[in-house]
Amino acid sequence: MIVAKKSKVGLIFTIVSILFLLLGLLDPGEFVAFLIIGVVILIIGICIMVSTGKQFKKKQAALERLNADGTVDRLNSEISSGRTKYYKKLALAVNDREVFIDGPDAELVKMEEIARVYRTNVIRGQYNYQNQAIDLDLKDGRRYYVGTVTRKNVPAEYGEVLNYIRARVTAVLEGGI
Amino acid sequence: MVIVYGYRNSLNVKKRMGMRPCPNCGYNTEQAFAEEKFKATVFYIPIFSYTMRRGQVCPNCGMYRVLNRKEFKAEMNNY
Structure with missing residues (x-):
């Protein structure tokens, strides 16, 4: 929840x-x-x-x-009904249409906004020796680092989430940063 | 007597490879041959180090194409 x-x-x-x-x-x-x-x-x-x-x-x-438009309540009811999957270890809730990033900077990212998704060792511009994260690059240039975990202790659902989002991201972008 | 000991990691770039697309993130970035080293320190002075991994690394996502020592030297010399 x-x-x-x-x-x-x-x-x-x-x-x-x-x-x-x-x-x-x-x-x-x-x-x-x-x-x-x-x-x-x-x-x-x-x-x-x-x-x-x-x-x-x-x-x-x-x-x-x-929750101004009832998004959080809707997600909570979808989590209880099983339509949205909540990954506690990764602090993520994922369904077909959107990715909810849990935490102090909670944010909702629509699948259609995502340009690229990949595993990364560079978090906020710094090479990280201990942790890895999932990088969500949006079409408008925003970048979210989600599901940060230690490299030595990667939860089983990590790859599952990454592949799930990757399968639903339709954008194909080429070129540099 | 108090002994201050610890460790630190470092990423040493050996040779730049030029712009090429990364197989992981897909960005066209300047990739490099690099080594990730672990250094044990006493009073913040490195005492010994060993290479944890070496290979071709992307500066955007930090992903490695891990190479062993022989492959690393050969590919770096050929590049």
Whole structure:
């Protein structure tokens, strides 16, 4: 399902830090050590909470924008009926007509807009040694990097999605960038 | 004593091949013979390195046509 969810990682870090601070109170001999560990984990937890909170708000805004004409609701009902496939690991929802890019910068790309689709190791102009992605080049020059995964751990559905989109892209373009 | 160790990767372009279409992305780009190296570092100084892969690489999509050492040298010399 396509929904904006708040990550609980920051909250877990904060709870663990409080546990460490409480352990410090119970054991006065190791108070300083527990205090330092607790404060460090607390700072990390707060940073994660702030960052994930921003991402959540960004995604919520993007989904609201896309749902102005009911697109997200339609996609969600299509996912439950099986007409649209949702790939959680790749953060993609794909059907015959469109590709939905899930994430903070959620976007809907129509198949007819896509000029080229291919696997890439160059993500946003930088050669990436760890990750690979699917590059969607649109006819108007826009470029989306979707389904970013580590090269060592490529999910089984990666090739399936790539071939599915490739089979539905009808545009044939020649020439350089 | 604290020892700062780690690794970094690098892509070394050996020879440019000129413009040609990439079989993966289809763009007409200047492809090159290149090696992807792994370098182990101590205090940010590379201690040793080994070549992870070598071949013909496209600058647009970064895809390799992987070649072994002999093929790589032969193709590079012939080019």
